[in-house]
Amino acid sequence: MKIAYCVENIHNSGGIERILSTKSNYLVSHGYQVHMVVICPAPSKPFFYFDPNVKFHYLNLDIRKDHGLRKKINFNKNKKIFLDSLSKLFSEIKPDITISTFCIFSKYIYELKDGSKKILERHFAKYKRAYYYAKLDKYYLGRLITYFYRRQEYAIIQKFDKFVVLTHEDKESWGNRLSNIEVIENALTCIPKSTSELENKKVITLGRLNQQKQLDHLIEIWSVIAKKYPDWKLEIYGSGSQERKLKQLISKLKLTGFIKILPATPNIEKVFLESSIYAMTSKYEGFGLALAEAMSYGVPPVSYACKCGPRDIINNNKDGYLVAFNDKKEFIEKLSLLIEDENKRKKMGKAASTNILRYSPEAIMKKWMNLFDKLVNTN
Known part of the structure; x- marks a missing residue:
């Protein structure tokens, strides 16, 4: 055919x-x-x-x-x-x-x-x-x-x-x-042979650096997280029209030592295996492929409940957290829960890697x- x-x-x-x-x-x-x-x-x-x-x-x-x-x-x-x-x-x-x-x-x-x-x-x-x-x-x-x-x-x-x-x-x-x-x-682009140990103090997100992804929200959220957990880092993978603007915001909030913007990579396996939490603050999605792929590597997510995708993909409070759309305060609370509680992080990560196999x-x-x-x- x-x-x-x-x-x-x-x-x-x-x-x-x-x-x-x-x-x-x-x-x-x-x-x-x-x-x-x-x-x-x-x-x-x-x-x-x-x-x-x-x-x-x-x-x-x-x-x-x-x-x-x-x-x-x-x-x-x-x-x-x-x-x-x-x-x-x-x-x-x-x-x-x-x-x-x-x-x-x-x-x-x-x-x-x-x-x-x-x-x-x-x-x-x-x-x-x-x-x-x-x-x-x-x-x-x-x-x-x-x-x-x-x-x-x-x-x-x-x-x-x-x-x-x-x-x-x-x-x-x-x-x-x-x-x-x-x-x-x-x-899913593949079924991973192994999952993240969730022990690195690193949160990641993947996507184009554009208005849709609302990465300015995540950077502002991290200005609070960095003060509470200064040994945790945020890595943003992607490129796009807002890269300069986002880097200026990082500098303005004095987060240069806490946030990295890195180029997109076709070798995402290494990125997922070295991370412990996936964060998504999108304004809207079609599905949320990177979100699903992170979960396949056992990385528990925290995501805005935007239209459409996160509600279909995440079983709230079981394999990740859904946060009310644009609620930065709640996002900080859920991130903090996963950062502070390694057992909860690993329990959710294990559930994520199993539940996501439906894709x-x-x-x-x-x-x-x-x-x-x-x-x-x-x-």
């Missing part, structure tokens, strides 16, 4: 890129032909490892160069260029399944009449960026408001054979208007392969 992924870029060091490499490698090892269609110009080598049997196709469409009014004026022209380029490619590779990651023009692949089944795979929750609208879902009128806010997306989603989201929480947020919605979580590659990829078979065998 031939599977074609349509992505904007595959060469960054983020969670989307990592999970796509994991899925692609698993599929080719099980006899699938996988084609990765990269829309925008990109470096020649991806950050994460891809099996040599994964075939890359670069459209090299520089459609991110337009902004503002020019972007709107050139929208239909750029969309046509994209669809024409993809149509030509698909006439050669003839995929059975085509998967859009909801990026730029890839969400319009349903317009192609190439015979492949179309899947829309969303790596962010419904309330990406507009997370404040999530509060409206508690009320009937509020749900109508959020529907009209997203009505264009609803119309696009309904054109696909299947719409895949990452969490049950996110599925509920889309309501009952979509008959083609299905939950398939992100798979093993075998369990998750079985869901994907079953979906592929079902779609291909449906007229």
Whole structure:
């Protein structure tokens, strides 16, 4: 069976890129032909490892160069260029399944009449960026408001054979208007052979240094933790637009000796095995892959209960702590509990490494392969 992924870029060091490499490698090892269609110009080598049997196709469409009014004026022209380029490619590779990651023009692949089944795979929750609208879902009128806010997306989603989201929480947020919605979580990139001993006085977090991750919250939280536990350190792994701003905040709060910002690394095993707590202060998530992976290494997490992911992944008070969204005081309290109580830390870590196996590659990829078979065998 031939599977074609349509992505904007595959060469960054983020969670989307990592999970796509994991899925692609698993599929080719099980006899699938996988084609990765990269829309925008990109470096020649991806950050994460891809099996040599994964075939890359670069459209090299520089459609991110337009902004503002020019972007709107050139929208239909750029969309046509994209669809024409993809149509030509698909006439050669003839995929059975085509998967859009909801990026730029890839969400319009349903317009192609190439015979492949179309899947829309969303790596962010419904309330990406507009997370404040999530509060409206508690009320009937509020749900109508959020529907009209997203009505264009609803119309696009309904054109696909299947719409895949990452969490049950996110599925509920889309309501009952979509008959083609299905939950398939992100798979762990691997099952560790060993877990952390949780004895190093180190807390870590991984992710892009951007507004979404709210790492300024974690740095401000650490200004309190550093005074209480000066021998504990925080390490932040990643790069991004806010790196300079975050380093300035670290300097302003006199935390240079307590916090390190380190570049993203494909060798995350060593990072997890040398840490004792995972911290996440995100504004929103699609799933929280780094959170799940930390738990697979037996590292107990403390995380904001943001939308979406942490509530699905963490069993609160059993294998980690969920903290009320943006409640820095409670976050400090939960971090302090795990720092002070080594037995609790190790008990939670052991539970985390066991409970998280429900996201093993075998369990998750079985869901994907079953979906592929079902779609291909449906007229």
